[in-house]
Amino acid sequence: MSPVEIPLSAPDITDAEIEAVVSVLRTSRLSLGPKMAEFEAAMAAYVGAPHAIAVSSGTAGLHLALLALGIGPGDEVIVPSFTFIAVANAVRYVGAQPVFADIGPETLNLDPASVAVAITTRTRALIAVHTFGRPAPMAALLDIARRHNLLVVEDACEALGAEIAGRHVGTLADAGIFAFYPNKQLTTGEGGMVVTGNSEVAQRIAALRNHGRYKSGPGAPDCTAEPADPWFEHAELGYNYRLSEIQCALGLAQLARIDAILARREAITRRYCDLLRDDPHLLLPATDVPGQRLSWFVFGVRLAPAFSCADRDRVVNTLAERGITTGRYFAPIHLQPAYAAWRESTYLPITESVAARTVALPFFNRITDEQMERVCTALQCALRVESKFPA
Ligand SMILES: *Cc1c(COP(=O)(O)O)cnc(C)c1O
Secondary structure: OOOOOEOOOOOOOOHHHHHHHHHHHOOOOOOOOHHHHHHHHHHHHHHOOOEEEEEOOHHHHHHHHHHHOOOOOOOEEEEEOOOOOHHHHHHHHOOOEEEEEOEOOOOOOEOHHHHHHHOOOOEEEEEEEOHHHOOOOHHHHHHHHHHHOOEEEEEOOOOOOOEEOOEEOOOOOOEEEEEOOOOOOOOOOOOEEEEEOOHHHHHHHHHHOEOOEEEOOOOOOOOOOOOOOOOEEEOOOOOEOOOOHHHHHHHHHHHOOHHHHHHHHHHHHHHHHHHHOOOOOEEOOOOOOOOEEOOOOOEEEEEOOOOOHHHHHHHHHHHHHOOEOOEOOOOOHHHOHHHHHHHOOOOOHHHHHHHHOEEEEOOOOOOOHHHHHHHHHHHHHHHHHHOOOOO
């Protein structure tokens, strides 16, 4: 009999959250209603941002943030390759050119030195991704941006709750994006949120997500009112990137217990570290970084440099045979078929070396101690089989 499967990720939805969703279904407002306004206000308050705009996904948020900041054809935007493909795709959606920079081997975030050498006369912006919930080196990145007059977008999709010097990531630059896919710290099924301190950018994002509707005539523009309102006109090419009331109700209920969620995820991380510490085959992620609060999206371990990508893949397959799903996070974007045109001109040794040897372990709020022990035992057995070290 094969053992019970341990998934890579699993949602954590309480009865109260199910109730919150059902109660929206008993009302007559399923989109652009009070739950969206409440969710936006609660997110803005939680991260400490002046404006928050709910959107249908993190990708939609990236797209609209770049558009609202005026990035377009002819512009270059510096991005990491060791991340989710949506980061570079959003740059292409607005007609700009992604330029890949390398990461630091320990932080897995953009390496400021690599960013500096990627800057050309066309560079307009950089996207700092807070990878796996570890804050990017914002002070150094913002300093480079200031010197070269670049816009900075923070992709905080993996980092809700992470902080630098007491300030939430996502609020440290021109715009920040959060995402609520089921594997994230907070989920709405699908969803995202853009935060910004710039009221014009906020207003434009709110209009662009709703078919480019602005309220015409004098008075405060209200981009969230009923579509049937005769005061609306479509001022520019917009999109349908709205988040439904049902999703916003779920997000609000999840946000109400975000501290407990983040604490649970940190406890899982520490347990994994205790179980795997002192294994010479593995490099574990840092759990304590001075001046930062980490928020755990996934728990990724790196095989020692003696291991190859093929060794890593065999370890992943061995675990899969034992019912344990792990992730090959991340396959570098510049090596994806959709980025064949970038491959020749992109040289990212740290990204390629880290990506070849990283394994993301099962990581979800309700994982049990016994499941974590099973994962670690199976991982260590598989590593011994592949071991490059003398016994
Ligand atoms: C999850 C994620 C996104 C957004 O993903 P969606 O599926 O569009 O919500 C964007 N960037 C990063 C780095 C992510 O991890």
